Amino acid sequence: VSADYDDLVREARAVFGDVLFFTASGRPLSYRAAYAGCSDGVHGQYRLWLDGRPCDVIAPFRGDYGTENCIAVAAAAHMLGLTAEEIAAGFADAQLPPQRFARSRRGNWDIVDDTYNANPLSMARMLDAAAESAQKRPFVVVLGEMRELGSVADREHERLGRHLAQLRPVLVFWRGGHADAVRDGLEHGLYTGKFLPVDTGEAFVQALREHLPAETGEQGGLMLFKGSRGNHLEELLEALEQSDWLPGSRTESL
Template identity: 55%
Template sequence: MDGHDFAAVAVGQGAGAVLASCPLPHITAPVFVVPDTVKALGCLAAQWRNHTRARVVGVTGTAGKTTVKEALAQILSLAGKTARTAMNHNNQIGMPRALLNTDGDEDFWVMEAGISQEGDMDDLGQVLRPDLALVLNAGAGHTEGLGEKGVAWHKARLLSYLAKGGKGLVCADYPDLAREAKATGADVRFFSVTGREVDFRAVYLGAATPPAGADASAAESYGKFQLWLEGTTLDVIAPFRGEYGAENVVAVAAAAHMLGVDASTIAQGLAAAHMPAQRFNQVQSGFWLIIDDTYNANPLSMRRMLEAAAEQAGPRPFVAVLGAMLELGAQAAAEHEALGQRLAKLNPAAIVWKGPHAEDVRAGLTKAGYTGPWQAVDDAEDFKKAWHALQENGLEAKARANGGVVLFKGSRSNKLETLMTALTDRHES
């Protein structure tokens, strides 16, 4: 859509002025004509950022940044007035709008920076100029647009735009990312979940009993973690499981610690944190615990969610309903074959696939020795038939005793939520 087509409607609903890239003689309100409206929007947000007293946090990474942004904002809200980007509105339009939607008197801003093309982080960094830049991880994601210099280089660019006296917080478990972060010359602290000797560390201790008042549908998602925060040891529970959970927890806790939040508030906030929609959300449907992680996917997030779901399933049957990972460019075939090999090691009870690269995933499964059920589907109707066939062939009998776990995950355009809805509707009918 062309926004200019809606200018008159906006003015009719109270807009005081219009920012446009061409004259609009039919508009009665003032019209500011600029060469590039998106860049101008960023300039306006940058001016507003200059006037805030808030401590500004920028969050980026390949996987988990929206979840970490939400959890950190929830903790910081216990310590002061906090604003954050809505959902994953993290690009050159969404993030400036998030800044401009603040009141200006907050104690903290937590803003997500998402990139897919060269130069994106420079655009966002110049607007945000964070006091604390949190770079969660770096893996294959949007490599179609970020492949030449590498994802880690582009993510670390945020550190080049720190405010005066600002600091970086970076995961040390990604060697390329750690190297690129150090190369910026920024003041950087590091965190780890693999035992590296850094300022902030975490270890996953296993499943945990959810806190009182937790959503019953999320009861199985809680894990227990031990944290080391610059010499302080802290045991916490949070609605995460496994290695990915440890990374999220230590990133959030370390950021809050660096912003002056005390350990008890950090623990309280983690226990009460709730996840955004379509990010490892859980609901019981018949014999099956359905895990909804349908928002998006790349190789790193796919591996983590598969491992977390398989760990949560334990001895119960685990079914992976997956969709293609997009925007990987020349790496796409190899990454999908590698996915198949990793998936085979988890020994799922069945696999359902939607979208391109089915043959690459299948090749990886075969190489790794997987011989279980495999179904490729085109739409919800196909999925219903495939699910019925799996149940008839013994899957339902396996789940009847102690239940089972079904993970739905894939890139956005696969619309795996339509398959998930078909499954939950089937059990409710």
């Protein structure tokens, strides 16, 4: 169980008599991990400690968000008897499933498909990871409503807007509800770019043509697609792939 969430620690101890904790936040535990940077623009390097012993792994994703995932998997594997070498080999051979930070390339643009689902925590972490991957190149986000948040929905979407403003994407596309709350957050964060609600794939591609400067399109950058499953953001991604945006380019999986 992760030791980094007080409510999770409390509930786990209330249910189980013996709990093994791991951490991704630097606590002095026997199972812990830290992000060590990007190895080649796509893969991330992570330093793990398995029962106190160091183990370096290379994973098919990059960013600090992956630290928690790495140590959770590695701790469970180590408890089941796998060696550090076997765990590192497993990470090296791992393939990400579709719609889970799957990367492809279109012309000079890196496309990140994380359209499977979204919640406030995963949205913030994917945005941070994608912004880091952009490496100061133009950054475009195509996002959808975070559903099933109940009474906190407006608050969380406004908070998302504030977070987006800090990352300074050149364009923010939005599909779904709570657009006004996201716009409010962007305004409070002093975002100076464009916020563009879209309903269809055709509208998205047309807005991209109209609002992304030609020189920026040619320069290239990174475009992230992410939203709750019910938004079907893969429809916008499919519209982009079927369009002649960036004529002469084709999409290649990385």
